Amino acid sequence: MEEKKQNPVKKVLSARGVGQVVTVSIGLVILCVIFNFINPSFLGKRNLPNLLRQIAPWIIIGIGQGYVLITANIDLSIGSVVGMSCMIIATLICNGAHPVPAVLVALVACLATGVLNGSLVAYFKLPPFVATLGTQTICRGVAQLVNNNMNTDGITGAKFGAAAKTMTNIFYYQKTLGVFNTFWIALILWVIFNFILAYTRTGRHLYAVGSNTEAAKLSGVNVAMTIIKAYLVSSFCAFVLGLIVCSQTSTGTTNAGMSYETYAVAASVIGGISTMGGTGILSGVLVGASVWAAMDNGLQMIGTQVGLKNVVVGLIVIVCVLLDVIRRTGMIGRRKK
Amino acid sequence: MTIMRDGKYITEGDFRDMDMSTIISHMVGREIKEKFPRVQCQKGKPIFEVRNLNAGRMVRDVSFTSYEGEILGFAGLMGAGRTETTRAIFGVDPRESGQFFLDGREIKINKPMDAIRQGVVLAPEDRKRDGLCTKLSIRSNIELPNLDISSGKGGVVNRRKVTEMVAKAKKEFEIKMPNDEVDAGSLSGGNQQKLVVSKWLARESRVIIFDEPTRGIDVAAKVEIYNLMNQLKQRGISVIFVSSEMPEVLGIADRIIVMCDGRITGELDIEEATQEKILEMATRFENKLTADQMPQQAHN
Known part of the structure; x- marks a missing residue:
């Protein structure tokens, strides 16, 4: 069979998952133009760095949720893990610990949650929705327990206050090359995890498991291990965001990260990572997170009420998923069942 | 019509x-x-031997040997334990006992990857359920079981190697496709089946087990599968062919093992094999099902 020479631009566009990313990117540009038209300071010097920093959290947990969604599972514990990470770090610092061991303890706790989530789903075959709903509650409980159900004091006033201050600067307040570090952290995480997903064996395994678990198993893929890896990435990302949230507020708040898991789903899904598994690319998370933050920030800038803002953002998620479904069912229609 | x-x-x-x-x-x-093309080959040395394989109720004390230059057919009725046997060999389902010998050396198979690495591979029965990741591309499907070859120590996939592998698999087997990036699920049944098999042609396999490779595919694709099995046989690869269609087992296999109720109930050379003999062996335990066996069967 002769291979037809393809137009390189066309080839990139026809690659897997790129379609949705391009569509949503165009939407994002239009959105930004509209906001900027109504309020010209939207893309102004003062708001743009803020906007980028607001995108970062959704990129970070979007990556984690994206990994899990690609394996056709879901992680509902993300928000609570963010809260747990934030509370453990803040509580330990306030009780006189240096930030470094405090962060490490939080990291271990979060990764343990990831292993627990993965094992429940992979080995014990619990429905991911139920399993992670359980860990969601557990982690929120831990976040409340560590400081007796109270928010902590300011971490900068603790024994290692200076070190804590440095931590808050590194993870939230400082800029590098004119952009807040938080955004760079998100970008670095994205580059690393995008590489793993797109160019390594583990990445291939994630897609295979999400597409057809049984076929993946019969192709020599260690399915359980792959699912655990996905949940580990998710918990790790949630841990990083917990650290950032803690740095932002300089305290530990027991309800930090509340309902973030749904935002993570939104960022992934808007970017074309299907909740059915096996499809989507991580570039989608960048775009999805941007749309999310742009809506959030932009609607505020043009003076929309919070309630109305939530309604609009919710509608956008539904429209994006609907578009995805329409495209997919269109394909199914042409296909032999 | x-x-x-x-x-x-x-x-x-x-x-x-x-x-x-x-x-x-x-x-x-x-x-x-020819509906059933047959190629004569000299029967050579033993390649793959299974000894005393036990895995649940459907695989009981199964022992057999496959030889170079032959297609070993597995006949039997539905639920005779043939698919379970192939899965136990491939390391998908756990087994209670059993030894495997490849080219005279004992090999350990505890998970599918062990079997794949050592050259014992399985083209499973239900291609939509077990054989293919229908949402992924043709390329990804061929790539998937061969990632151990195409990726380095760090796990980074070498795209050039994958392209070579896909080209090799494609050459062996003409899969009709617009390009190798289309969804595997969009192919016709016959082409999907060819894809399931061609995954294993990209690597050096010693034993290829075909579990019902011709179910639900058109006549031309069936003949292509038969031709492929014949080619593999000529190349000295052990071909194990599980089929519920009596005429095709009789038409393609060189030796036939008949299973019934999880056990091997007979072995026939193709010269002596007839439908009646196979049926007789395939139903050996049917009338002996005692009352205490019945609930057990229902449980399975």
Whole structure:
């Protein structure tokens, strides 16, 4: 069979998952133009760095949720893990610990949650929705327990206050090359995890498991291990965001990260990572997170009420998923069942 | 009767005026010379031996040996334990006991990857359920079981190697596709089946187990599968062929093992094999099902 020479631009566009990313990117540009038209300071010097920093959290947990969604599972514990990470770090610092061991303890706790989530789903075959709903509650409980159900004091006033201050600067307040570090952290995480997903064996395994678990198993893929890896990435990302949230507020708040898991789903899904598994690319998370933050920030800038803002953002998620479904069912229609 | 091919109307005629070969030739678009092409080969040394394999109720004390230059057929009725046997060999389902010998050396198989690495591979029965990741591309499907070859120590996939592998698999087997990036699920049944098999042609396999490779595919694709099995046989690869269709086992296999109720109930050389003999062996335990066995079977 002769291979037809393809137009390189066309080839990139026809690659897997790129379609949705391009569509949503165009939407994002239009959105930004509209906001900027109504309020010209939207893309102004003062708001743009803020906007980028607001995108970062959704990129970070979007990556984690994206990994899990690609394996056709879901992680509902993300928000609570963010809260747990934030509370453990803040509580330990306030009780006189240096930030470094405090962060490490939080990291271990979060990764343990990831292993627990993965094992429940992979080995014990619990429905991911139920399993992670359980860990969601557990982690929120831990976040409340560590400081007796109270928010902590300011971490900068603790024994290692200076070190804590440095931590808050590194993870939230400082800029590098004119952009807040938080955004760079998100970008670095994205580059690393995008590489793993797109160019390594583990990445291939994630897609295979999400597409057809049984076929993946019969192709020599260690399915359980792959699912655990996905949940580990998710918990790790949630841990990083917990650290950032803690740095932002300089305290530990027991309800930090509340309902973030749904935002993570939104960022992934808007970017074309299907909740059915096996499809989507991580570039989608960048775009999805941007749309999310742009809506959030932009609607505020043009003076929309919070309630109305939530309604609009919710509608956008539904429209994006609907578009995805329409495209997919269109394909199914042409296909032999 | 109306005959269609590739989504187009071909011909129409009275049912009584058409015989089997006319129908087939219209369906395929050309004359199929032989329904079951047979290639004679010298039977050589033993390649793969299974000893005392036990895995649950459906695989009980199964022992057999496959030889170079032969296609070893597995016949039996539905639920005779043939698929379970192939899965136990491949390391998918846990087994209680059993030893495997490849080219005279004992090999350990505890998970599918062990089997794949050592050259014992399985093209499973239900291609949609077990064989293919239908949402992924053809390329990804061929790549998946061969990632151990195409990726380095750090796990980074070498795309050039994958492309070579896909080209190799494609050359062995003409899969009809627009390009190798289309969804595997969009292929026709026959092409999907070819894809399931071609995954294993990209690497050096010693034993290829085909579990019902011709179920639900058209006549032309069936003949292509038979031809492929014959080619593999000529190359000295051990071909194990599980099928519930008696004529095709009789037409393709060189030796037939018959299973019934999880056990091997007979072995026939192709010269002596007949449908009646196979059926007799395949139903050996049917009338002996005692009352205490019944609930057990229902449980399974």
